[in-house]
Amino acid sequence: MPEMPEVEGLRVFLEGSIVGRTVTRTELAAFSALKTFATPITALQGMDVDAVRRHGKFLDVEVGGLHLIFHLARAGWLRWYDELPPRPAKPGKGPLALRMGFDGPGFDLTEAGTQRKLAVYVVDDPAEVPGVAALGPDPLGEGFTAATLDEILQSNARTQLKGVLRDQKNLAGIGNAYSDEILQRARLSPFKLAGSLTEDERAALYAAIRADLLEAIDRAAGLPPSELKDGKRSSLRVHGKAGQPCPTCGTTIAEVSFADSFLNYCPGCQTGGKVLADRRMSKLLK
Incomplete structure (x- = not known):
């Protein structure tokens, strides 16, 4: 299971790779992964990535005032592509949960095994994600004494x-x-x-x-x-x-x-x- 150091490593990588880029593809392959429905994930398309943040083990990609937040759970991971496969992601029984594109490069969120616990949220405020709202202090935060x-x-x-x-x-x-x-x-x-x-x-x-x-x-x-x-x-x-x-x-x-x-x-x-x-x-x- 990815924990804080690995998630922070992903955050730093994504910050240097997608901030300032435009979201051009949002392809959901595992519908069970998406936990919010008020704002469709396609609403992110055409908007620029403003920041990438971390909340505990959650990654938060801020796009035009919206937040794409995901938790990789026990068996999830992020696969990066310098150039995304041109063929659209299709729903199925494979490990692919979500494909995101940014003017050429992009990433897949994947989950191995049969359990499906990887979670994706599209919200106006990170506090709308129950797991984020319930988090205790970050042990590397300035306030953690x-x-x-x-x-x-x-x-x-x-x-x-x-x-x-x-x-x-x-x-x-x-x-x-x-x-x-x-x-x-x-x-x-x-x-x-x-x-x-x-x-x-x-x-x-x-x-x-x-x-x-x-x-x-x-x-x-x-x-x-x-x-x-x-x-x-x-x-x-x-x-x-x-x-x-x-x-x-x-x-x-x-x-x-x-x-x-x-x-x-x-x-x-x-x-x-x-x-x-x-x-x-x-x-x-x-």
Whole structure:
């Protein structure tokens, strides 16, 4: 799933590629992806792109006062074309959800697998998108301080840290992979209750959030969309690395599986050597 650093990488790429260009093609191939109907997506045609912004994991393409907002969900991605295929996109059972053209170049929004959770919105105001309106603070925003994190932890005192970090109402943009990375850097168990952290542990968590996300964004800077996912995978320390040695302490990285997801952690760095029980039916990752 693309998380804040990859979405920010897409934002920077699109900002340099389509701002100032005119929308010439708007071809919806998966009707279930479009979640708004008051303004048709074809209303964007003929207008210039004014800006590209990010709200957590949502991308926001501002076009003539309207906002094309999309969320790539777990299996979605953006495929860029320096020159779009001339043949119009057709509705079907393939991965293509939306094709956007801008005087020659453009992009496809695609979604792998059978689940269809990629979401597209055309609105007058980003706040009209429920997921955007409900977002918590951006952990790299100027207003996100150590005190802000303390308030979030206290208001979720009986919730495990992994769940706190992944809840978009608490923090905008962190998902499954970077929550694992952050907790390993902070040397905190994913199952530790948010309200049980000491002052030093809260400080370590705040520093880890900032450091991991900033480093990931720096790595993503300048990469085209086709390279962002591989760049993420190759840079992760623990997520997706079960059975491999932890790069920090050498302990074998462990995994906890759930019904539709998993988490990875280092027993040596995070749990005092204890291997956590596999809570496959846990509701931690709701």
